[in-house]
Amino acid sequence: MLRGLVLTAVLLLSACGSPEQSPAAPSSTTPAKRLLVVTYTTGFRHDSIAIAEQTLDALARQAGTFTVQFCRTGADVQSMLSPASLRGFDAVAFVNTTGNLGLPDLPAFLGWIAEGHGFAGMHSAADTYHDEPAYLDMLGNEFLTHGAESSVDAMVENPTHPASAMLGPRFAIFDEIYRFARGNRGQVTMLMSLDRQPVDGLPGQGEPADLPLAWAKAHGAGRVFYTALGHRDDVWRNVSYRQHIGAGLQWVLGLR
Numbered sequence: 001m002l003r004g005l006v007l008t009a010v011l012l013l014s015a016c017g018s019p020e021q022s023p024a025a026p027s028s029t030t031p032a033k034r035l036l037v038v039t040y041t042t043g044f045r046h047d048s049i050a051i052a053e054q055t056l057d058a059l060a061r062q063a064g065t066f067t068v069q070f071c072r073t074g075a076d077v078q079s080m081l082s083p084a085s086l087r088g089f090d091a092v093a094f095v096n097t098t099g100n101l102g103l104p105d106l107p108a109f110l111g112w113i114a115e116g117h118g119f120a121g122m123h124s125a126a127d128t129y130h131d132e133p134a135y136l137d138m139l140g141n142e143f144l145t146h147g148a149e150s151s152v153d154a155m156v157e158n159p160t161h162p163a164s165a166m167l168g169p170r171f172a173i174f175d176e177i178y179r180f181a182r183g184n185r186g187q188v189t190m191l192m193s194l195d196r197q198p199v200d201g202l203p204g205q206g207e208p209a210d211l212p213l214a215w216a217k218a219h220g221a222g223r224v225f226y227t228a229l230g231h232r233d234d235v236w237r238n239v240s241y242r243q244h245i246g247a248g249l250q251w252v253l254g255l256r
């Protein structure tokens, strides 16, 4: 009996002393989800990373249901993406990352997602870890090339998924448009695609095509969201793009 009381007291104490409550959390019974945003690069570095970080910080404050921490350097990657550190997060976003990021244990990271955590990738997250097929499989594709920045009129394919429902049937945007190593239709929940090649100087420009642009998928029990858009600063300021990624992040966090 005494032991039971002591245990109850310990449990109550530890519940009260649980980690930092975000002031933005809607109530003490719904702790904010924790998102780790990785902007480290070992290849090309986008100028838009600065506004991308500001945008994600603003989206978290607006939503009030999740917090963001930033992982910016190789040293941050070693400390914040270790298996022990990942226990403190609900999802990770690779935001304009490039190259081999040198995660301390990439298979453990992919396994952590598959256990039921979230992953979001923006733009050059697909230009990351080209030498790791397991990462590319988790993401759902691999960046191949791009032409000049161009205007596209994307087809919004999924009117019910949280990350695309608000966009309407078409989404017009001016950005750098990625081509991917392969088609992934049927392997992912396609959110946005192009039905013709962008007019950007690459072979076949303007011709009918089927090009993936944004998708959602499962990785084991985890949720994965990717959008190829996000090269230019003004894309990160675009209200519809911000809604698209804000909802995508909430979806991988299990909030929607």
Ligand SMILES: [Zn+2]
Pocket: 046, 123, 124, 176, 230, 231
């Ligand atoms: Zn780019």
